[in-house]
Amino acid sequence: MKLYKTPSRTRFQPLAFSTPDEIVLDFIIQPIMFTQQLITSATLLGLSAAYVAPRATPAGDGFPDPNPQQLLSIEQQADGLLSNLPPPPQLSNAGITNFQLIAFNENLEVSFFDEIIKNITSHTPGFSSNSSAYSETALLEILNTVKAQEELHAITAINNLEHFNAPLVPEPCTYKFPVSNLEEAITLAETLTAVVLGTLQDAEQSFATNGDDGAVRAVSSVIGQEGEQNGFYRSLLNLKPSEKPFLTTNVAAFAFSALQQFIVSCPFDITQIPIPIFPPLQVLTTAEPRDMYLSFSADLTGNPDINGGSDFSGLFVTYLVGQQLPISEPIINPQFDGGVLTFNALFPFTENIMSGLSIAALTNSSNFANADALVANTLAAPGLIQVNDMLTA
Template sequence: MRFTSPQTLLTLTVAATSVAAAPFEYPLPDGFPTPSPAQIAAIEQLAGGTLPNGPSPANLTKTAITNLHLLALNEFFETAYFTELLANVTNDVPGYDAGSIAPLDKTYVVDALTAVVNQEQLHALGINAILAGAGHKIIKPCEYEFPVTTFKQAILLAQTFTDVVLGTLPKAQAIFAADGGDESPLIQLFGSVLAQEGEQAGFYRYVQKKTPSAAPFLTGGSPSFTFTAIQAFIVNGSCPQPLPDIALTTFGTLNVLTTPEAKNMTLDFSVSGSVSPFNNSIVYLSGQNLPVAVPISNVKPVAGAFQFQASFPFESGFANGLTIAALVKGAGTTFNSTDSVAKATVYGPGLIEVD
């Protein structure tokens, strides 16, 4: 896309960045996010399928509403991201020659991205229909900025945030099943979305000549980690409804300054506030294993921020693909779930991709 690529993208840390290009804004030429019935039919044709026509819950719990708001927020972001990526590839914007990556050709990439854009639109419309059908506030799109300038960077970032979504959807399914409401129809519905996002992830990995399936068990996450990561791409103050209305936590930014590799190594991090090896530690979420907490060291102030180091014990059983890092309160603490990590998090998520 047309934006300056920061060092944080190259190290796979999703962080806000200042850019010179105009932000991405809705609506789209096809009427989205408020398409007419005829426009919806055209979107469905390009997406390869229709909106679900089965019943949805008449009543939603507070927790379910929060999860649906998060999922809709993500779908609007993804639609914007892939719409601009598709436009850049279609219009031969410098740096977006998809056909330069064997064995791809431009037509295949355009067809694939066209399907993705329209599928993401239906995801967003479907979630908002569930909210509206139960009498609750729908999510409206914001303005967005994307820190990539080439096709390769855009696909790498697409893989990263799709991996985050793949860790978020099972959590949403578990919440729908356990919160005491009547959201059971949503479990299967979002299982189908989870599978669709998995098919997308395989494509993004294939484009990078990676094994299409990263690991036997993918990394889980926390709704608040996803909520924080999405906000890195939202233009401040551009959302029609205040983001604090979504009942999730926004963490401080955790920058991963070292390019991680598939081996035991030391990583450099930075945060905006003070940290201490006596009061903080780094926790990693990788695969479906228990969280791994490691001490931090060599804390030093640098240019108004604080840098520090922590070991990255990849060879102790980490999965390929996404690992999530978080700076938490406490040193020497043991965590037994992603939820317990999120409750203790001060800065995060640091998004690490290793293959």
Template sequence: MRSTTIAAAALLGLSAIVSARPATDDASYQYTDGSTNENGQEAFDFPLDNGFPNITVPSANLSAIELASLGELPIAPNVTASNATASGPSTVDLGFVAFNELFEVAFFTELIYNITYNVPGFGPDDVGPQRDEILAILTVHQAQEELHVLNANGGFFKNSGGFTVEPCEYIFPVSTFNESIALAALFTDVVQGTLPDVQTTFGANQDVGLIRGVGLVIGQEGEQDGFYRGLLGLAPAGLPFNTQSAVDFAFSAIVQSFTKPGSCKSLDLLQHPPFATSGGLSLFDVLSTETDLGNGKEDVAGVVFSGTPVQVVAAPSAQVNSLITEAQCITYLNQANAPVTVSTTTKQVSNAVVEFTADFPGKILDFSGLVIAVVTQSAGQQEDCASIVFADASEVAAATKFGPFLFEVNNAVADLLSGSSSSTTSSSAYTSSASAYSY
């Protein structure tokens, strides 16, 4: 499947990238027989050699994970322990966290494997002289993400009435070490902007006992992000305020870009939870761009975005998810600024492809860091798009039909030393860390 949410990347040359395939069969994880994409790439599948994610608490396997993680899995009583059962919306968000953390464990496991076994693109010359140190740090991150999964799924199990979020099969659109690190940095940015949305849901539903755990993890995500950005020669702290995101955006990005269609057993549970009368997570159709956005700091007129169906089963959907007869807009989110909506012209290319042409206001809006673009529905004519006011990312998500398209605008450390901020780079769109909390 085409890498639909990857932006043009001047630094890494990301375009039509595919994942590396393991060179041997003795990995600490498994590859499903016959589970390949159109490029012949095999899908990552659980469980790991230690049985993860099926880990008994307590157990020798858990103790080994804790030792590798430099810490411990929170157990009750803990800082977020609560005797009350969380509300349906809060429990749905707990399920998202577990869903995301499973993806992260898969990502780091494959990255560690590729480096360890010198898969092409991940050899000593690609990783550099700090290879051993990087492997040691990534191994810590992998173990920490395993604890995040166990923590989030434990909370989800307790509050959902006994359900567990199961892993998908994953395909990672990266073929080099640098592309993998760029992906890790980008999705860590997404997660840091998404966790406050989770906290907001907890607070709005009076599940305040869950908030502290999320806050404790945001700092850990920032520590990871600074490490990845440092490896890329970027300023470790990319923004004074992370770009705001929404749970539905991060959920859609993972499903659209990293999972094998038809492999996610928990999609229906998260989208139609029996324990939440208010509904579950939204899964949007895919938004990509046919236009080079350059470094993301300039205005680009007439950018062509393509909307295509999200594939959640083996066969593509027959129709896209939105009615193109209705007016559509492009909405941009960047930093903690108010979302900005611009007008589009819409063209149906085929039964499953819709094109949206809109301006990219990189200079006008002074874009920096993570930029999120989505197609939102206008209440009136397309000329009314500019007058639409969204209060925050949650309101944008409620009106979204296609997306997210993720684009990173970064300043290199070399630019900081030279006193210039004009030489910027963009890196791939999507993911790396979410976090879990203590329940």
């Protein structure tokens, strides 16, 4: 039933609150009332003052190290078994890093969906759904299944890491999430999943480059499953279920950097995962489906290549959009104060049809051959930009 046999292991104990009251989110979620014309993740990722009370992933079902009976219970809730295929015959160092990031992300997603579920089941005032398509009972059933599926994704990554004696198997951390109502929670779920879908593309490319073909089939199945999830979230948000013909790609360093804002503390040294962490690129303007200038900011304190005397003429905002080559636009109106650089850059929507997710980075170069080339030339990232027209009927 398990992916393969693994020896018993000693795990870090995740941090947890001591009383049941502290398990409840410290916000009240209002009914989903879809009145926005546009939804942008900029207000959710780093700019919202309200957030979920920090806590660690619960262990009521044995996750992340369930016994056989607990695993069966998770599988039954997930509507499917953990794969019983043997592990890949080999896994490169890059492949191990890929699975470290996958496990790190899946642990976070398990905690995120657990928080939403606990608010619904605890009948937090204003937490009921007014969606005409899904009752509260149906929404709970769906989210519990999603949580169990994410647990199996995490367990698969963990099993691979342990089989190859990885130097670090990420444990659940303590998290906070910048949402203040159910609509924001579902919007954040959609944005996180869109970022994951781009990041798993990067993992597949890495597997192909490093001869880790044995991992490809299982990870590809997860890409499809995450896509099913995101179509559901987009439907709840009154958006077209399918975002665009080719989903926006991403790179591991941008995904890992984005996840840091949700971390309160971890029972391991995050720097043991050999992926760069960039300063956040804040998107200060709500993007619209038109050519326009967006405002950005980045705290570049401590960057030896940046100083107040620079004219910043060699800096760009570089966008990842769908499967296009990276799109670089020079920054304008730079202002540098106290280590924080604020500036504007063109959002070239019309020519590039930048619907759905675009990922922005502040770079010191342009004319990149592919997404991977951005990492060595990035000063701050990622800026996550969502442009979605609401359905009119």
